[in-house]
Amino acid sequence: MSIELTRNFSIIAHIDHGKTTLSDRLLEKTNTISEREKQDQLLDAMDLEREKGITIKSHPVTIFYKAGDGKTYKLNLLDTPGHVDFSYEVSRSLAACEGALLIVDAAQGVEAQTLANMHLAMDLNLAIIPVINKIDLPSANLPKVYRQLEDIVCIPHEEAIHASAKMGIGIDDILEAVVQRIPPPETEQDGLLRALVFDSVYDAYRGVVSYVRVISGSVHRGMKVKLFATDEVYEVKEVGIFTPKMTRTDSLEAGDVGYIIANMKSAADVKIGDTYTDYMRPCPSPLPGFKEIRPMVFSGIYPVDSSDFEALKAAMAKLQINDAAFSFQAESSVALGFGFRCGFLGLLHMEIIQERLRREFNMDIISTYPSVIYEVTKTNGEEINVDNPSLLPEPQEIQEIREPIVKVFIMLPGEYIGDIMQLVLEKRGSVDNTETIDDMRVMLTCTVPLAEILVDFNDKLKSMTRGYGSMDYEYAGYQAAKLIKMDMLIAGEPxxxxxxxxxxxxxxxRGRELAERLKNVIPRQLFTVAIQACIGGKIIARESISPMRKDVTAKCYGGDVTRKRKLLEKQKEGKKRMKAIGKINIPQEAFIKVLKTGD
Structure with missing residues (x-):
């Protein structure tokens, strides 16, 4: 098919504004899927995506559409995630497109992530088609959405297409707009193969499957190709498109989105953002890839059974090829044995990775409390990065500790502004700017330490605003703070x-809260166990687990009271001796209960 009849586009929006439902309708309208194959959330392949109602991975699919001008077009659609933690997936999908459908909920209006995704698309100079979705809802407020499109997103409201993905309204208009408003792909005139790897998955039977967008040239079975990052040469075993299942084709031409299976056996063979080229006639330079992604949140992941260490390592390597934003390296802990220090984009990303390890690879794992990377200047002038509290130098060696901060954009109804400002201040943040968006909503721009928004900030925001508040954040550098390392001592042992x-x-x-939680999960001993939170040598919080008591006087029937006292004194001595030499074995369940993402 001619490149002039090809269109590549993404669907971008805030979480839960109807991207995946719209994808389903587009597939049905163009008869890409048969009546028998129809199901909701068709492009969400993972059980996790269906259960949570969110998209985690972007999914490509090729649609053939006969337009009003009588020509048949090949439309390559990439459905993208909406959650802030997966914006890297969105940026990679957009790099493979020439245009994007920007979905706005007719009831909710423009949200924080709508803006963030639109800026990503504008940075890549994509053609943007605004779609106002869910117009069938009783709470739809079209005049408000028109104002927001013009004032916030700077798009004339006349350009917006009215649709309801659920009811199938406006689907023809969207398909016609894609054909009319999105330009065909551009290609290089030299005809050399350039194919951008924008995603990859690991298949147990076929090895590594690379998802590619062919920029120029063509690729077919039996061809020898080379990757720029590794300089390795591979033979192409199969090429094809997504319909939405993988469908083998003879070749992939310039402008196509599809997959390449070469003889790659290892998960580390392909890097996302790399370029495939012909081994015999290579192109002179690789395509510009994607910006390097920096993990924002770190957590230790350990196997419950230490013999599963190698299996966990293999599982993580396979997950990493599927998710380039996930990183890991080996580490060991006195309490938990051998495991991995893992980097994630955010808390939802961390939760998804842990759940995938449990489900897809049957791994039994424990995760430690999430943390961030701190920059430490030592008194001798040395600069170090610390992502694990156990690596923090002694207080007397530290000159300054700097923590990562993020700029947080919060959109919320005006009536909740006081509560949210209070929440930001509680989290050691500051409100830098307040902007009125319309008569209902305001946008707060805040600076908050990343460590403070890790665990429950988004949950509290949602509950305080009854679900109407939304947030997006971006990395904003480091700032100095009064930070200290807090250790937990159990029976005097850290x-x-x-x-x-x-x-x-x-x-x-924080020390009191953790000590209380530990008191509830550590089993009672025959002697008193002290749980202490300490900073340096100073105890700041303490809880005691009372001992189990054996009734040593049970065998005394009557007689002199001194007989009972003698037995009690003997027991007291024994407990004293036991306390001096006794060791506490903390059961694995205690770690799991306490460390479970810090609830």
Missing amino acids: VDAFSMIVHQDKAAS
Whole structure:
């Protein structure tokens, strides 16, 4: 098919504005899927995506559409995630497109992530087609959405297409707009093969499957291809398109989106953002890839059974090829044994990876409390990065600790502004700017330490605003803060798995909370067990687990009271001796309960 009849486009929106439902309708309208294959969330292949109602991976699919001008067009669609943690997936999908459908919910209006995704598309100079979805809802407020499109997104409201993906309204208009408004792909005139790898998955039977967008030239079975990053040469075993299942074709031409299966056996063979070229006639330079992604959140992941270490390592390598934003390296802990220090884009990303390890690879794992990377200047002038509390130098060796901060954009109804400002201040943040969007909503621009928004910030925002608040954040550098390392001592012994870096002002309350939680999960011993939170040598919080008591006087029937006292004194001595030499074995379940993402 001629490149003039090809269109590549993505669907971008805030989470839950109807991207996946619209994808389903487009597939049905063009008869890409048969009546028998129809199901909701068709492009969401993972059980996790269906259960949570969110898209985690972007999914390509090729649609053939006969337009109003009588010509048949090949439309390559990429459905993208909407959650802030997966914006890297969105940026990679957009790099393979010439245009994007920007979905706006007719009831909710423009949200924080709508803006973030639109800026990603504008940076790549994509043609943007606004679609106002869910117009059939009783709460749809079209005049408000028109104003927001013009004032916030700077798109004339006349350009917007009215649609309801659920009811199938406006689907023909969207397909016609894709054909009319999105330009065909551009190609190089030299005819050399250039194919951008925008995603990849690992198949147990066929090895590595690379998802590619062919920029120029063509690729077919039996061809020898080379990757720029590794300089390795492979023979192409199969090429094809997604319909939405993988469908083998004779070749992939310039402008096509499809897959390449070469004889790659290892998960590390292909790098996302790399370029395929012909081994015999290589192109002079690789295509510009994607910006290097930096993990924002770190957590330790350990196998419950230490003999599963190698299996966990293999599982993580396979996940990494599927998710380039996930990184890991081996580490060991006195309490938990051998495991991995893993980097994630955010808390939802961390939760998804852990769940995939459990489901897809049957791994039994424990994860430690999430943390971030701190920059530390030592008194001798040395600069180090610390992502694990156990690596933090002694207080007397530290000159300054800097923590990562993020710029947070919060959109919310005006009536909740006081509560949210209070929440930001509680999280050690500052409100830099307040902007009125329309008569209902405001946008707050805040600066908050990343460590403070990790665990429950988004949950609290949603509950305080009754679900109407939305947030997006971007990395904003480092700033100095009064941070200290807090250790947990159990019977006088420090347990490294419970160590954390906290702000000086919050150390006491955090210590009390953790000590209380540990008291509830550590089994009782025959002697008193002290659980202490300490900073340096200073104890800031303590809980005691009372001992189990054996009734040693049970065998005394009557007689002199001194007989009972003698037995009790003997027991007291025994407990004293046991306390001096007794060791606490903390059961694995205690770690799992306490460390479970810090709830």
